[in-house]
Every structure is written in C-alpha cells, then in structure tokens.
Amino acid sequence: MGGMHGFGPVTRDPSDRSLDEPPFHEPWEARTFGLVVATSAKGLRTGSTRPSIERIDPAVYLASSYYARWARGIEAAIVAGGSLTSEEIDLRAATAGGGPTRSNATDPELVAAIRGFLNRPAPTSGEPVAAAFGVGDRVTVRRMASTGHHRCPRYVRGVTGTVERINGGWPHPDADTSEAVYRVRFDMRDLWGDDAEPGFLYIDLWERYLS
C-alpha cells in the first residue's frame, strides 16, 4: 500500500475516542481473531496468516473489511489443512442462524498456554547472525518482481538508504534459518522526489533485499 494514492483522508471511527475504541466492532470479528490463534495452536491450518490473506483476489481484498480479509484467509488455510471442506462450510453458512455452537468440553491447559503466549514477557527476540553490511553503510534495495508473500514494500525498491542498526536475525518468510535484518533510513526525497515532504523513513529489511 505504501505510496499509493487515491484513498482519501484518514477517517476515524465514531467509536474511536483515543483509548476506548473497542478492539472488535462485531462479535464475528472477535471470533475470527480468536479462531486465528486457536486454529494455529491446534495445528488446524496450513501456513501462516498473512500469506493466506495476500492470496485473496486483489479486487476482493480491496472491497473487504479488515477482519473479512482475515476470515477469508483462515478459511482457505483451514480447508487446506484438511479439517473442513468448503462444501460443508457453504452448507452450514446457508442454514445456520445465531451464534456459534458452544462446546461442553474445555481445554484449560491450552487456555493457559495461549494466555502466556499472548501476554508474558520474554527476552528480546532476534538471533545473533553474520551480517554483510555494517552500521553506516549505504545500501540499495534490490529491484524485485516478487510473487507471493514478502516483506519488502514496492516503494523502497531501487532506492538507496543508510544502515542505522542491525536488529538481529530472523527467518525470512521463505526460509527456515535466521538472516540479518537491518534498519535502513531513507531520505524522503530519495523515495518520492525533490518536492517530497522533508523527513526520513525507517524500515526493517532482510539482507536478501539489499545490495
């Protein structure tokens, strides 16, 4: 989305009074979010959330609300995981009313584990890894015509910036082993041209994106 135009002003939700906008506006949004975490914890879907969201048809993506995109994403991932079929979801969605079925069974161990995962301090993440670039180095973001999930927005590709920090290493979404991630600082004029607003843009980029 970075740098695209035509989306108009940023508008606030009427319920947004700084601290008290509720996290969910409709019950189904809350259940969608809960299902994202619960189905992941139970191993009921294949892949992670964002790639499944990014595989949504672009026109549908732009026409869908935020949690609708999540819902479409996890439905595809649950079906791919094999525990439900599209046909049984279609059938149930066409006939069911009201809220979801409530289970009599409970799973207190998993509840405790999830509460810990969501809300328990841990040491700072990021592996110590070898880094090809150092703080202060000038780096240029590679031009890429990537397909599928990636973490390099188009608007920084081909632009030169300065390494300001080595954050540590994380696996790139395509890989299993950790790779250095750099904080790169860009001058707004290098991103957007001479009439850009003055200022600086900071973004974290995997080493594979840089040259």
Added chain:
Amino acid sequence: MSDDHETDRAGDQSIARRVTAIESLLVEKGLITSDVVDAVVETYERDVGPLNGAKVVARAWVDPDYRGRLLDDGTQAIGELGFGGAEGEHLVVVENTPAVHNVVVCTLCSCYPWPVLGLPPRWYKSFAYRSRMVREPRAVLAEFGTELADDVEVRVWDSSADVRYLVLPLRPDGTDGLAEDGLVPLVTRDHMIGVVR
C-alpha cells in the same frame, strides 16, 4: 473506499455467517473448544490495551534510569513492568524530542505492538493510512490535528519485519507536580503511535 469500515457491509454479513459456520463445525467435530477462542478474545477486550503502554511511558517520564533502559532494549524494559508476548517479541521505543517527531505505520498490513497497545484501531489498518503516511506524513498528521513546526524532523517507521515500534512522547509542560500515577491518564494510544504529539 476512503476507509476500511466503509467497505462492503453486505459482504461482511456473509463472512459473519461463514465464520460462525467454521467455529461451529470445528467445535462439533471436537477439534477446538469454545473456551480457547474466548480466552483469545478476552485477552484483548479486558487485559491488554494501551493502558499498558501508558504505564511504560509514565515510568520513563519519572525515572531517567528506566528511560535509558527502555531506549536501549525496549522488550526487556517493558518486560520489567510485566508486559510482553505475541507481536511484542522485539520492541523498539523511539523517543520524541523538541527537534524530532516519530510516527508508526505498517504499509504491508497491520503490524502493531500488541502487548503495549492492544489491537490496532480501524484507521491504522485503513488503506488511506497505510498508503499515505509514508509519503505525506505531515499532511496525514494534520488530519489528526497535529501541526508540526517546519524545523521538527519527521521520522516515519514502517513496521515490515519482526520489530514493533512504540513512540515515547514528550512529557507535557506543566506536569512537573504529577507523580507516575497521575501521568498515566495523560498518555493516549495516539501519542504512542505518533499521530498526535
């Protein structure tokens, strides 16, 4: 299509039925239990929200040693107050000064420091905010009522990898007499995203 909550409401009703169908089927097959989904929802409706971040900021305002630790290793210092977890595994705190203003966005989707701010507000996830904040931050800030002097350096942070960012705002003038508890209510989510100064 100026904002994500103005998009396809009829489509949302159809999606709502599908979500209900999915949860019902998973429960009926014994693959999940309702209490697990409930626990996730309750965490963000009840336990984790911007009050956590406000406590971090207030502590930094009254305790210079804590402020130093917070800027050095945000995850560790925030963990001292008991906050941390999913989407907060590597927290970096960026400090506003009279000469610098920081603001955070995620152009790819909705990266956000959950343990200190909870889940993001709708406008943060909107196409307008995601597309424009990296290109015309002063114009977007003005829409939030934030006018910056020309000599203030604007720093926009696009969260695109595993680090999550929290802005440490300037302590307001005239608050020298307030203790930590009195400062907490002055800190809003919008200060800590950086759309207000």
